[in-house]
Amino acid sequence: MELFQMESNRPERYRDTRLEVDFPTRTALVDASLVPLTPLEFALLAQLARHAGEIVSRETLMLNVWGYGPEIRSRTMDVHLRRLRVKLGTYGRQHVETVFGLGYRLQPCTAQQTLTQAAGA
Numbered sequence: 001m002e003l004f005q006m007e008s009n010r011p012e013r014y015r016d017t018r019l020e021v022d023f024p025t026r027t028a029l030v031d032a033s034l035v036p037l038t039p040l041e042f043a044l045l046a047q048l049a050r051h052a053g054e055i056v057s058r059e060t061l062m063l064n065v066w067g068y069g070p071e072i073r074s075r076t077m078d079v080h081l082r083r084l085r086v087k088l089g090t091y092g093r094q095h096v097e098t099v100f101g102l103g104y105r106l107q108p109c110t111a112q113q114t115l116t117q118a119a120g121a
Contacts, residue, residue: 014049016108018091021049030091040065041084044077048096048106057103 014021020029026042028035037045043065048056061077062068081104085092097105 011050014052016052016110018109019049019088019095021045023050028088030088035087037084037087040080041087044080044084045088045106048104052106052108055099055103055105061104 047064059070085096095107
């Protein structure tokens with residue numbers, strides 16, 4: 001996993017062996033192919049990518065992506081997360097994790113994981 005940073009303290013890009021997220025251009029590529037995301041899907045992926053490997057709480061995602069406070073109960077995030085996983089294909093199913101009771105996590109794909117998956121295919 002790499003977070004590329006320019007002058008500010010915010011990273012410009014997230015990259016692991018299969019996924020690249022460019023924050024300024026709001027683009028995502030899986031296996032070098034552009035993934036067409038809606039603005040909310042990209043915002044959700046960006047939040048997870050900025051904290052790759054860490055659990056991001058549902059409340060944090062609801063606030064940072066939708067602007068909803070903890071008093072709002074909505075299934076909108078579940079719908080967007082499901083659509084995001086579908087659009088990311090096998091990467092989404094393998095690396096966008098639900099951590100029950102805590103939140104969600106983007107698990108970076110490593111070269112070792114890619115080699116192991118290829119050997120098992």
